[in-house]
Amino acid sequence: EIVMTQSPATLSVSPxxxxxxxxxxxxxxxxxxxxxxxxxxxxxxxxxxxASTRATGIxxxxxxxxxxxxxxxxxxxxxxxxxxxxxxxxxxxWPRYTxxxxxxxxx
Amino acid sequence: xxxxxxxxxxxVQPGRSLRLSCAASGFTFSSYAMHxxxxxxxxxxxxxGVIWYDGSxxxxxxxxxxxxTMSRDNSKNTLYLQMNSLRAEDTAVYYCARDRGYxxxxxCHYAMDVWGQGTTVTVSS
Numbered sequence: 001e002i003v004m005t006q007s008p009a010t011l012s013v014s015p016x017x018x019x020x021x022x023x024x025x026x027x028x029x030x031x032x033x034x035x036x037x038x039x040x041x042x043x044x045x046x047x048x049x050x051a052s053t054r055a056t057g058i059x060x061x062x063x064x065x066x067x068x069x070x071x072x073x074x075x076x077x078x079x080x081x082x083x084x085x086x087x088x089x090x091x092x093x094w095p096r097y098t099x100x101x102x103x104x105x106x107x
Numbered sequence: 108x109x110x111x112x113x114x115x116x117x118x119v120q121p122g123r124s125l126r127l128s129c130a131a132s133g134f135t136f137s138s139y140a141m142h143x144x145x146x147x148x149x150x151x152x153x154x155x156g157v158i159w160y161d162g163s164x165x166x167x168x169x170x171x172x173x174x175x176t177m178s179r180d181n182s183k184n185t186l187y188l189q190m191n192s193l194r195a196e197d198t199a200v201y202y203c204a205r206d207r208g209y210x211x212x213x214x215c216h217y218a219m220d221v222w223g224q225g226t227t228v229t230v231s232s
Contacts, residue, residue: 034218036152043202043222044144044152049209050216087152091217095140095206096166097154 116226129203
């Protein structure tokens with residue numbers, strides 16, 4: 001089973017600052033990685049697939065990078081609505097998916 | 108608009124059964140594989156299982172294999188999750204989600220692009 005590990009567990013930043021979230025896979029998942037955003041009381045929202053392709057309607061301040069075992073989600077200039085929990089998820093063994101434990105982005 | 112609406116959650120005693128439903132609208136339900144994902148209180152997301160667009164294939168997480176069964180009725184645009192032998196650790200919000208393939212000439216990428224609002228299952232005596 002592929003294990004996804006996200007760091008840090010919590011990231012404290014201020015609006016307007018840059019946020020960098022990390023995700024590591026226990027074995028290579030190539031570019032088969034997705035990022036989701038989840039706000040309290042809401043369902044997850046698709047942000048990025050293929051490690052770096054933004055989903056429809058996702059602002060350009062969100063960017064993803066990486067391949068193999070190391071991945072990064074960067075939010076270039078934080079807006080107030082970006083404070084949420086972010087999950088990475090691998091689909092290298094599609095259709096079985098595995099999530100990371102999440103990174104909480106807080107003010 | 109594209110929408111998924113879960114129902115059927117509630118409080119159930121350990122060892123009992125419950126069936127969840129997920130009603131789809133706004134898209135051709137029969138063309139998509141569908142997933143169930145759950146989230147225990149205060150915890151992260153856990154993939155539960157997936158069913159092929161036509162119901163021909165199903166895959167489950169080890170934590171629910173042999174106890175949970177996914178099915179679908181494409182004539183009713185509805186996805187189901189039959190949960191048997193429920194345990195306290197099955198307590199969670201259960202989401203259904205659409206599997207979307209983003210394909211080029213080189214390869215396909217996959218994601219869960221549409222999610223329902225979730226239904227809460229509490230297993231407690």
